[in-house]
Amino acid sequence: MAVRTNTAFSGRLFNVLNYALMTAFMIVCLYPFYYIIIYSLSDPGEISRGGVFFWPVNPTVDSYAKIFSLQTVPHAFLVSAAKTIVGTALCIYCSSLFAYLMTKQEMLFRKFIYRFVITSMYLGAGLIPWYLTMKFYGLQNNFLLYIVPGMLNAFFVILVKTYIESIPPSMEESAEVDGAGFLTTFHRIIFPLSKPIVATVAVFSAVGIWNAWQDNFFLVSNPDLQTIQLILYNYFNESTRLAAEAARNPSGIKEAPKVSSETVKMTMSVISIVPILLVYPFMQRYFVKGIMLGAVKG
Secondary structure, eight states: OHHHHHHHHHHHHHHHHHHHHHHHHHHHHHHHHHHHHHHHTSOHHHHHHHOOSSSOSSOOOHHHHHHHHSTHHHHHHHHHHHHHHHHHHHHHHHHHHHHHHTTOTTSTTHHHHHHHHHHTTTOOOOHHHHHHHHHHTTOTTOGGGGTGGGSSOHHHHHHHHHHHHTSOHHHHHHHHHTTOOHHHHIIIIIHHHTHHHHHHHHHHHHHHHHHOOHHHHHHOOOGGGOOHHHHHHHHHHTHHHHHHHHHOOSSOSSOOOOOOHHHHHHHHHHHHHHHHHTHHHHHHHHHHHHHHHHHSOO
16 A cells, blocks of 8 residues: 555656656747747837846837838748748649659659659758859749749658658559549549648748748849848848837937847847747647658658
């Protein structure tokens, strides 16, 4: 009886310590994001006097209003959103279709083509050849620069191919018996059954496309094609000038609220981070299953 009581007490103690440790770890991970948000919502004058720790000090959205009042930010945000949505959709479709094609034994030179694509993960020509290639294809100052190079991703091909190979062959055979061709089988059978791995690829692809800025930095000079990531990079480097510009009141009627350079940095960080964080809640139910089944052949 005493042994059973001690075991029950040890189990409860373990659970309490485990929950406490996990909660502390969660707070450590989430607090930096929370700090950026409350800093961006706090009054710069109050922050300079006492700082901000757990909640916004004299909450205000003036920094967001000032940032979005600048002509470059809203347009750059729309460009980033457009390239992420279109690029992710095409990357998912093209990588999935190519991966399905690589599962067909009757395809000529299948192994060579597959290995050739996988080799691109390990070998890169470098920045200058990449720049010259993109320029040769006419992608300089072109919105397609954000879309075309990422339509096929070798890592995603590996994940999707491995997942498709875990689907029972009888599913395809039954479709073929009913007269379905290659594309019909893919669209009606394979792709719908691949939702877990597709969700995984969607998360990886969306995060990568949203955060990319080097293609914009090296190949785009047209201000209408600037992305929020490059704007963020430039504003971080010129945050003092931006703060002065954002705080300027052209009407001259009221004194404009002060916007510090640190507030500008925090506000721009929130603007660039929060949208992509919204992707995870919609994909979470498939993400773990997809990454496990796509990484280990069943």
